[in-house]
Amino acid sequence: MDYKSLISGKLKGNTDIYLIGVFADKKLTHLNKSVSEITLKLIKKCIDDNNFTGDIGDNRTFDDLENKFQITLFGLGTKEKFGPISFSRSISLIIKKIEMTNAKSLSLNIDNIISNKLAISAEFIVSSIENSFYKYSHKKDKVVSKIKECNFISKNAISSKSFNKSVSIGKAIASGIGLAKDLGNTPPNICTPTYLSAEAIKLKKINKLIKITVLNEAKMKSLGMGSLLSVSQGSKQPAKLVSIEYMPLKNKAPIVLVGKGITFDTGGISLKPSPNMDEMKFDMSGAGSVIGTMKAVAEMNIKTNVVGIIACAENMPGSQATRPGDVVTSMSGITIEILNTDAEGRLVLCDALTYAKKYKPRYMLDMATLTGACLVGLGKYPSGLFSNSEKLAGLIKKSADKTGDRVWQLPLYDDYFKELKTNFADIQNIGGRYGGAITAAAFLAKFTEGIDWAHLDIAGTAWEVGENKGSTGRPVSLLIDFILSNQ
Ligand code: BES
Ligand code: MN
């Protein structure tokens, strides 16, 4: 889709639909001269008659015969609650409606959306619009929309340089989110560890600064990754540890992103119950978010060092699978007693985190659909946030607020670490009955000492269930904002 920035009044005959976002206070001050007088009267009457509420999802369309376009009012909800979440919801609802018409050209009035008080940026608007067109296609054919252009209408002209930059960033964000969604939605017989490594390799085509290293099982064995390899040993699918380097600068410590890539989680010998087990194809969403973020980084050509690492394996109950009671040695040397083979995410991540240390990260973030307990505790709206650095946690919260990709921090008190003690190894892979999301994070913290590290438990946020079942692409937008804000 093409984006242009125009000043209002230049729209006559040049667009099919002129979109006007209206708050629940129904003020139309920003409409000024871009609409014919007679249409403005009709709009005002409609509002006076209470036929339009300004609620999210509400919309009304009017013909502006003089200007040869249609005007669509769409609700933005209340000003008090306005932000990235309500904006992306309202724009996506109206775009889905317009997609059912023959409109090819849209124009969006941005005067009441981009303002200092309401922190919605042009790149956020672009990425929200682009995301509204996302559709999973199992045939992998590109879904093309009839809508070809979108004009941003404002009474003050935006400099074309800064506008074009915002557009390209917005598009890169949406493309990263789209890839993360596609990877999550791809069925688990196709989206295997090997498939994910091939998807990472594809990123080289976007930017020649991208370097990929794929470690196979033999290589991982030689590095001592006994914990990661214990997860794949029950499956026919070989594990892959992939590192995606984007290092345009010589002497700058990178931001390192690590993703859990369990392409299907049966639970292993600690087998999961059957209902909804299909959802465990999304158990690679952490890795998907890393690949998606690295795609956006490659497309944006940014000037900071970022490394993405994905730990990919399938957790199956084959005859070679680990048993509860098995003890394995991780790359760090820490020995682990596996008491529950369904707590496999931490087993692949601990070796990936140890491996990641070789990059001497400035910040290390891991993303994982790690625990059902996180879903129980926080529900489906925020990701769980854990960190050994209050500074890093603060930076992540900032990016979460800006993007609407919400997080909620949970504690890592010393007490939780005691629950990982066992008589048979250095640590065990599960804690006690309570606080499962935290004991899982505490397990990971054992492998990240000395590094500013944060863990995002995305068990509740990475995919939606019900009639809109599918990957959300979270937390790609948070990660991209974090990288852009901390270059
Ligand atoms: N991938 C699951 C976590 C999960 C479950 C995410 C349901 C989203 C929805 C993870 O590997 C797992 O099975 N965790 C166990 C840990 C337990 C055995 C300590 C869990 O949460 O039950
Ligand atoms: Mn599991």
Ligand code: ZN
């Ligand atoms: Zn899992």
